[in-house]
Amino acid sequence: MYRLAFQGRHAARPPRLVREPRLLIGRASDCQLQLGEEGILEHHAIIERREDGYHVSPVAETAATRVNGQQVRDYRLRHGDVVEIGPVSLRFEVPAPALVPRHRTDWLLVLTSLGVLLVVLGQVVVVVWVLRQPRFLAPAPVPAAVEPEETVPAPPASVPVVSEPTPPAPVPVRPSILTRQLRVDQITVLQQGNELAVRIQLRIQVADREVDRAAAAVGVQFFFRGRNGTVSPWAHPVWLNLGEMQNFSSKILHARFPGLAEQYGGCVVRTFYRQELQDEAALPADLLPLAPLIMPSP
Secondary structure (H helix, E strand, O other), X not given: OEEEEEOHHHOOOOOEEEOOOEEEEEOOOOOOEXXXXXXXXXXXXXXXXXXXXXXXXXXXXXXXXXXXXXXXOOEEOOOOOEEEXXXXXXXXXXXXXXXXXXXXOOHHHHHHXXXXXXXXXXXXXXHHHHHOOOOOOOOOOOOOOOOOOOOOOOOOOOOOOOOOOOXXXXXXXXXXXXXXXXXXXXXXXXXXXXXXXXXXXXXXXXXXXXXXXXXXXXXXXXXXXXXOOOEEEOXXXXXXXXXXXXXXXXXXXXXXXXXXXXXXXXXXXXXXXXXXXXXXXXXXXXXXXXXXXXXXXX
């Protein structure tokens, strides 16, 4: 949902609140937004919703359509952009979400809950008092005489003593991935000579209007391949510099492997937003459970 507010000499017209995914603008009667000014074609321009946001584009090459004074063919609109359809200027606005009204406190429910809590606490106190009362125990029976058992000789020194197996350490519970607001779309390995890097393609679609760069983090856990072919995690993950980030867009990041190309054993990429795990991907995929989960510094 968005709003188109008339600007300039047409500012007196009421703004148009648009809920449809596709808005056709022009002079024709089948246009959702009809403009009768001179210079506007029958079907002039279209505003439609796509995966990365709202886009405006002219219907025909002769349809003059500008955004912020620049002629456009296909443009992703942002809050505050001024769209010029011929002589008419429209400001594109995304209204802020309405605040949910606070519910009034139900004091009767609060008092009822307190009464139930006091009853439960009273029962607990009674049970504890009963358990702490002294009890009269019957005298223990005198054990009968027991014949001495035959002493079993110790095993010879040459016989090894088998110890009990040590139980395995419990596996820590991994947190579930949340809304994937920073989604890992693709991981590609790039090699030049004896140097190696990975190319990471992210899809950014956070719930906020703008991306909070300080709250976003992307970490790469590289794996080292030994001479015997075994792989193990590198000492520390590599935290990437995210730079500028736009909501409803894609971004390419690169991370250089700190060792030689022949030592590369794979990588695990994890994304975080507001200290919560968003997405994780591994190349190859079987490395994912081997990478320790390290949270970014707050």
